[in-house]
Amino acid sequence: SQDEGRNRVVEFTYSDLRRAQADQLLAGHIPTALQGEEFYVAYQPQLNLETQDVVGFEALARWDHPEHGTVSPGRFIPLCENSGYINALTLNLLEQICNDLPDIWERYGDIKVSMNLSPFSLLDREFIQAFIDTATAICDVKGKVSLEVVENLSIDGYESAAKNLAALREAGFDIILDDFGTGYSSLSYIRRLGASVVKIDREFVMNLNQSNHDDLAIIRSVVSLGKQFGFDVIAEGVEYANQAAILLEEGVTIGQGYLFSKPLKIDHFL
Ligand code: C2E
């Protein structure tokens, strides 16, 4: 009835409001959290699907708030982006990663760690310079730290993003195109962003089985493009052994997902 409809609207607006208030409260804690040690890095291993060797780690942000408990990145990353703290968070995480790198190399040899770069940061020329300066001042990242970027760049932002990515590559950071297949990805995108690795989104791995021809076709074409144009392919969200087996059969050599490990503090892997 009309009444029900109206109630639903009122209810929705009310929970929306509470959500916005809770977000505002949480966002207010970000500066303090950045000063302390509430933000930390969880590492998820990337495995060679054939040998099962760890060939890399993705660094993922975590927030344990003393009162609010664990806040998911799906929630706090947008809050950081909208309150202007995403660059500070990224630099904070970079410093933590630089601290961890010597231990990681000692345990795993010469492997790479990748971190996520927000589209907001990618468009910020000054930040990119600060990021490069920080990286070179506190650790030698040349060829050791990769940057995962997503492809939801507007046409407006495209030029400056491409310039900034070129500066990052010049400084020794490899570029990984994250969440491939979820946006407007195309071969020209991979080429023009200078990505050396493409990460197939979990969406295409999730329902992978021999009878799922659409997802198989997409994976096959990414792998074949990778061979032709010289980029590596990583599959994310690998949860089951049969998914890993199919991926390997299709020529995907690196996998990341709960099958191998959830993202955990580095001590766990050392
Ligand atoms: P993402 O970059 O696509 O990261 C992969 C997400 O998938 C992570 O979620 C990871 O925990 C999860 N995952 C890994 N393996 C599996 C699996 O087998 N199954 C399932 N269901 N999920 C899996 P998380 O850590 O919650 O991060 C969510 C998103 O938040 C990330 O997606 C990324 O977009 C963003 N994010 C996380 N850390 C950072 C950061 O330091 N900076 C920026 N800008 N964004 C970040």
Ligand code: CA
């Ligand atoms: Ca990522």
Ligand code: CA
């Ligand atoms: Ca991803």
Ligand code: CA
């Ligand atoms: Ca994803």
